[in-house]
Amino acid sequence: MDPTLVGQGLLSGFLFGGVYSLMAVGLTLIFGVMRVVNFAHGDMMVWGMYLAWLLSVRAGIDPYVGFVGCAAVLFMLGLVIQRGLVERIVDAPHEMQILLMLGVALVLENAALVAFGPDPARVRSPLSQGTVWIGPLFVDVARLLTFGLAMILTAALWLFLARTDLGRSMRAAADNPYGARVIGTDVRRVYAAAFGVGAACVGAAGALVSPILPFQPASGLGLSVTSFNIVIIGGMGSLPGAFAGGILVSVAESMGAVFLSPSMKELVSFGLLIAILLFRPAGLFGRTAA
Amino acid sequence: MKLFLLLAVAALAVLPWIVGSYLVTVMIFIFFYAYLGQAWNIVGGYAGQLSAGHAAFVGIGGYASALLSMRLGVSPWIGMWIGGVLAAALGAVIGYLGFRFGLRGFYFVLLTVAFAEICRVIALNVDAVGGALGLYITFTGNPRQFQFQDNRAYYYVALVLMLAATALVRALEQRRFGAYLTAIRQDESACEALGVDTLRVKMLAMVLSSFLTGVGGTFYAFYLFSLQPNAVFGIPLSVEIVIRPIVGGAGTVMGPILGSFILSPLAEISRTYFAQGGWTGAHLIVYGLLLIAVVLFLPQGAYPALRRLARRGA
Numbered sequence: 163m164d165p166t167l168v169g170q171g172l173l174s175g176f177l178f179g180g181v182y183s184l185m186a187v188g189l190t191l192i193f194g195v196m197r198v199v200n201f202a203h204g205d206m207m208v209w210g211m212y213l214a215w216l217l218s219v220r221a222g223i224d225p226y227v228g229f230v231g232c233a234a235v236l237f238m239l240g241l242v243i244q245r246g247l248v249e250r251i252v253d254a255p256h257e258m259q260i261l262l263m264l265g266v267a268l269v270l271e272n273a274a275l276v277a278f279g280p281d282p283a284r285v286r287s288p289l290s291q292g293t294v295w296i297g298p299l300f301v302d303v304a305r306l307l308t309f310g311l312a313m314i315l316t317a318a319l320w321l322f323l324a325r326t327d328l329g330r331s332m333r334a335a336a337d338n339p340y341g342a343r344v345i346g347t348d349v350r351r352v353y354a355a356a357f358g359v360g361a362a363c364v365g366a367a368g369a370l371v372s373p374i375l376p377f378q379p380a381s382g383l384g385l386s387v388t389s390f391n392i393v394i395i396g397g398m399g400s401l402p403g404a405f406a407g408g409i410l411v412s413v414a415e416s417m418g419a420v421f422l423s424p425s426m427k428e429l430v431s432f433g434l435l436i437a438i439l440l441f442r443p444a445g446l447f448g449r450t451a452a
Numbered sequence: 453m454k455l456f457l458l459l460a461v462a463a464l465a466v467l468p469w470i471v472g473s474y475l476v477t478v479m480i481f482i483f484f485y486a487y488l489g490q491a492w493n494i495v496g497g498y499a500g501q502l503s504a505g506h507a508a509f510v511g512i513g514g515y516a517s518a519l520l521s522m523r524l525g526v527s528p529w530i531g532m533w534i535g536g537v538l539a540a541a542l543g544a545v546i547g548y549l550g551f552r553f554g555l556r557g558f559y560f561v562l563l564t565v566a567f568a569e570i571c572r573v574i575a576l577n578v579d580a581v582g583g584a585l586g587l588y589i590t591f592t593g594n595p596r597q598f599q600f601q602d603n604r605a606y607y608y609v610a611l612v613l614m615l616a617a618t619a620l621v622r623a624l625e626q627r628r629f630g631a632y633l634t635a636i637r638q639d640e641s642a643c644e645a646l647g648v649d650t651l652r653v654k655m656l657a658m659v660l661s662s663f664l665t666g667v668g669g670t671f672y673a674f675y676l677f678s679l680q681p682n683a684v685f686g687i688p689l690s691v692e693i694v695i696r697p698i699v700g701g702a703g704t705v706m707g708p709i710l711g712s713f714i715l716s717p718l719a720e721i722s723r724t725y726f727a728q729g730g731w732t733g734a735h736l737i738v739y740g741l742l743l744i745a746v747v748l749f750l751p752q753g754a755y756p757a758l759r760r761l762a763r764r765g766a
Contacts, residue, residue, distance in 0.1 A: 199558050250748060256557035257502050261698060262747040264691065268740030275733030379733070383687055387569065390562055428573050432566045439563055440553050 175416030180312035183408030186392040188363030194336040194399030195356035201263035204385030205270035210368025229369035233362040240361025274379035285372040397448025468604040482716040483610035489696040489708030490617040491664035497702035500637030505564030507689035509539035513669025528598035532670035539666020547658030572685035586680040598674040701753025
């Protein structure tokens with residue numbers, strides 16, 4: 163195997179992992195705080211992509227700027243879904259939550275299908291033209307930019323959770339909802355904020371990846387499944403786990419593409435998922451299994 | 453009740469001679485999805501083990517009988533049982549891994565999804581089983597090859613499948629095994645504490661469910677005459693299988709049938725209605741909204757609600 167090819171695969175897998183990380187951090191935040199699995203996660207990401215596309219086509223806003231708007235819209239969407247639907251079933255059995263979120267996913271995916279049609283779309287960014295050479299390896303400027311911004315957003319989320327009052331209450335509610343309520347946390351508000359922030363993460367991830375990944379309404383399902391893989395591999399509810407898991411899964415997939423074939427790369431992440439489920443269901447960074 | 457059921461079956465038996473060919477096709481899909489839903493109901497409804505990868509069993513069963521018929525000339529009437537056994541073998545593997553390692557709720561859902569997706573990727577990439585193009589079955593119209601000139605023949609096959617699976621589930625429900633399944637759904641630890649071998653019971657439920665679903669794969673293949681990896685192994689088919697018993701009432705005998713009679717015509721009507729406006733996908737929005745409404749307002753499904761209504765009326 164050509165070492166340059168492997169090196170190239172490692173590098174591009176690593177850079178693409180930034181988006182996976184941001185997407186998975188959003189999912190794990192929602193799960194960690196509310197114990198609800200957001201089955202509509204990938205479809206929210208696709209909406210982030212289409213919003214970036216709309217901003218770019220209609221208003222000429224570059225996706226590397228427009229992602230802020232996409233995140234804001236998705237934040238509102240997350241808030242509405244939490245307040246209108248999820249809040250009613252936070253204490254219901256897991257199965258019911260899964261089905262509810264599956265319903266939301268169907269609505270979001272097919273609303274995108276009705277609105278934008280089934281053909282693949284891609285956002286053009288003038289920033290994505292150039293390439294940079296690092297020794298024998300080359301990197302798209304777009305991939306670097308996507309990776310850098312995804313890292314900055316993840317770091318910002320980290321600071322938000324560590325330093326602000328709302329962030330601290332989120333971690334408290336995730337740790338012990340009863341205890342958080344006892345000390346006077348408005349759990350309802352914290353839940354809504356967590357769902358909103360989680361949705362904003364995945365919306366931003368969608369907008370940031372839109373210049374380098376073609377998308378269509380049906381892409382959401384695959385992205386949801388990939389997010390679940392990452393979050394389980396990293397440990398449900400663990401932020402460092404989601405972060406590291408995103409990079410790990412992305413690198414593993416791109417190695418699968420190099421050594422097997424590009425269309426078989428999913429096998430690698432599913433294989434990884436099954437191994438983790440069976441031997442360490444708490445995930446690489448998780449503390450306890452659910 | 454018994455008289456009513458007999459009358460209903462008799463009405464369904466004469467129906468294709470009264471109505472047009474289009475309605476017969478709609479009824480075939482109602483029966484077939486009710487059958488698949490009934491098969492899922494055993495493990496997903498009664499035992500409460502939410503499998504979201506049942507498409508894998510349809511795919512294995514369909515591919516097995518189609519390949520046997522195309523390559524070795526084995527009649528699908530035999531191939532359907534072989535397909536069922538192969539699907540049951542995969543079901544046993546998934547069930548053993550899931551139950552032995554104590555995967556519940558979301559974790560079990562993901563395990564089943566992962567296996568179905570692996571099957572899909574393999575079917576897409578292995579050219580010996582058709583690869584990305586899938587399999588196309590040439591139409592001969594020979595009943596020995598599970599092919600019929602008359603749509604009504606498929607109608608009766610689908611009707612028999614649905615009734616047989618329903619009779620089987622009804623029989624299970626009245627035996628100790630059915631009680632064990634319900635007990636596992638309601639409180640697995642308590643059930644275990646009372647000395648029930650829950651692993652064995654769940655395994656049996658999974659194997660039976662995947663066997664029946666695999667047998668259904670043959671009907672899928674030889675009614676539609678094509679098998680596409682993305683369609684037959686994909687998550688959307690799994691959702692179609694799961695959604696009917698849940699809307700109708702998971703863990704009830706009539707749930708999958710009721711759910712299919714509610715959802716299949718609804719899908720058909722909204723599909724044709726919205727397609728005229730170029731709104732493909734709109735019928736799935738209706739599905740999604742319905743699923744949300746069921747979870748919020750009828751978490752037990754339509755059948756138990758209907759029965760309560762009937763009791764209040766009587």
